[in-house]
Amino acid sequence: MHWNWQQDDWPSFSWDALRLQKAETTYLEGAGIAIGVSKHLGEDDRIALNVELMSHEAMDTSAIEGEVLDRDSVQSSIRRHLGLASDQRRAKPAEAGIAEMMVDLYQRVGEPLRESTLHQWHRLVANGRTDLADIGKFRTGGDPMQIVSGPLHRPRVHFEAPPAAQVRREMDRLLAWMRQSQPDGPSPLPALTRAGLAHIWFESIHPYEDGNGRFGRAISEKLLAQSLPTPAVTGMASTLLAHRKAYYAALERAHGTLEVTDWLLWFAAKAIEAQRRTLRRVEFVLAKARTMDILRGQLNVRQERALLRLFAAGPDGFVGGLSAANYMSITSAPPATTTRDLAALVSIGALLRTGEHKATRYRLNIAIDPLAPVDLADLG
Incomplete structure (x- = not known):
């Protein structure tokens, strides 16, 4: 060849x-x-x-x-x-x-x-x-x-x-x-x-x-x-x-x-x-700035740390979403505190909740369009 x-x-x-x-x-x-x-x-x-x-x-x-x-x-x-x-x-x-x-x-x-x-x-x-x-x-x-x-x-x-x-x-x-x-x-x-x-x-x-x-x-x-x-x-x-x-x-x-x-x-x-x-x-960075500005004064130290960790994961977020166990790992909060913190984050619109019981997961309440592959047929 x-x-x-x-x-x-x-x-x-x-x-x-x-x-x-x-x-x-x-x-x-x-x-x-x-x-x-x-x-x-x-x-x-x-x-x-x-x-x-x-x-x-x-x-x-x-x-x-x-x-x-x-x-x-x-x-x-x-x-x-x-x-x-x-x-x-x-x-x-x-x-x-x-x-x-x-x-x-x-x-x-x-x-x-x-x-x-x-x-x-x-x-x-x-x-x-x-x-x-x-x-x-x-x-x-x-x-x-x-x-x-x-x-x-x-x-x-x-x-x-x-x-x-x-x-x-x-x-x-x-x-x-x-x-x-x-x-x-x-x-x-x-x-x-x-x-x-x-x-x-x-x-x-x-x-x-x-x-x-x-x-x-x-x-x-x-x-x-x-x-x-x-x-x-x-x-x-x-x-x-x-x-x-x-x-x-x-x-x-x-x-x-x-x-x-x-x-x-x-x-x-x-x-x-x-x-x-x-x-x-x-x-996503612009959305982060807007979100943290809106939530200023409404978050405790644990909640702010968890949100910043979610933002650090980027537009695709945590694989599978944020669980209560993830939250405890990030913040060192006990289970009862974790439940209250997450419920509060949902109520103020910071997070979206999906699933029930052990399958419950949380995601940032930010609308970011999914990334679509570029089709070669559309270019050439």
Whole structure:
């Protein structure tokens, strides 16, 4: 099989721009809505939301690679790197590294991507690793860089990257193309097209010994933000994690061709879904501010702690809803107090109750529309 980088026209990707027009327009319209809604956030809520979005990206981009991180440690690290008050909890190297990388990504989102930045990201993500030969530099090994699955005696090769000797030349071409294709460059490209091309191009080179998936997704996030009038978080990693199997399948298909319309349409659909997921979080933060303002003076310390914990769980809330046992765990309240507190929260309209007896559950009394998948047929 010939991989895309082995084909004569590499890296001259081709695509049907007309089929992507609706997706590009939809994305820019969504960005305008998200930016407009975000302007209603107070300063404290805006900072808290940015920390939450960065921590979700850090955790979810790692989870795609099978690495599970501690949410509180990641958030604490992000706050510390932003110069904000944090609980100073000790983070593991992987958590501290990806947190610092996310802060660097969003603080310098408007700057052109440089080789030195990628090497710094690699040092952060590989923090504490002893199994890698090349840290903070492009891979140099002589063995083929392959993505494989299946048993050792009969592995399936999903992709093989260019030899290490070609990596620097390939990366020089990619980084030059990113500068030329930026919105104020000599050959500007639309947001989704540029980010989607950069992602498959970078993943096809696979320039590092490890961490390529995280960097490819970070590059997509950076390029999407650069295409907006006001840089904003799209939140690609969370959506790609939700579609991880399909994501890997789409990448595998795209690795075998230079005609990438299907890949770009798939990427565009997930970017728009990610954008809507992030907008949903913004609306949820606004709803939280309104709710806590309305309830000011009506809550005791236990009730306020429980509500804040529910809000911290995000728009989807506790899996299965809040139970009396959950409430006791959060507040350390005894059973009788828990019953009174929850009944009061329902009576003042803070919570909705469903079920009876042991099946009784409570949810925030906030109307947030469910997140609907984006249908490819509606875009192309």
